[in-house]
Amino acid sequence: MITQTLTQLLVQAQSIAGLTFGELADTLGIPVPPDLKRDKGWVGMLLETALGATAGSKAEQDFAHLGVELKTLPINEQGFPLETTFVSLAPLIQNSGVQWENSHVRHKLSCVLWIPIEGSRHIALRDRHIGAPILWQPTPEQERQLKQDWEELMDYITLGRLHEITARIGEVMQLRPKGANSKAITKGIGKYGEVVDTLPLGFYLRKEFTAGILRDFLGY
Incomplete structure (x- = not known):
């Protein structure tokens, strides 16, 4: 069943x-794993x-026909996010001419349906x-913050400064390795402009941002 309208x-x-x-899960006939x-x-x-x-595993928004991305947000008992939120993979090569306005990150974050979920591990998965x-x-203001971080982080990528990137860079968004394990290798630009093997990097929203x-939604 495809949801036809935003309403x-x-x-x-x-x-x-x-x-x-x-x-x-029982309503949909989907088995519940013991944990995640x-x-x-x-x-x-x-x-x-x-x-x-x-969308499935495609790179488009989850509800592409509505222009909406779906994001789950695990929170603790105090209502604070438990983890950062993955947005999209960073383009490590063939990224000339990419501006914030036509970036994948901006496209993904243009309209998001956030679903907060209980994330505390002491609660059984079935009972969350x-x-x-x-x-x-x-x-x-949020767009300004996101754009500023994106541009700073993309400068590191395009100028061959991959080795300098840490999770501390960025006010509301960070770049971190995004792969199944350390064997997941992709291509990037080295400090002399050469193509190098490197770990895939993903853009993540910081917990303070989400x-x-x-807070804005709940009005406190």
């Missing part, structure tokens, strides 16, 4: 808020199925609850 998507997301993963150690993407898959996302959805678009989105 339908929000209504559908609101209709599963308050359910546990187990309740939703070997099934890291299971929660996202469960919610994509429930909401009728169409799904929170109320947040349909979010960046404010001018905590701000939650």
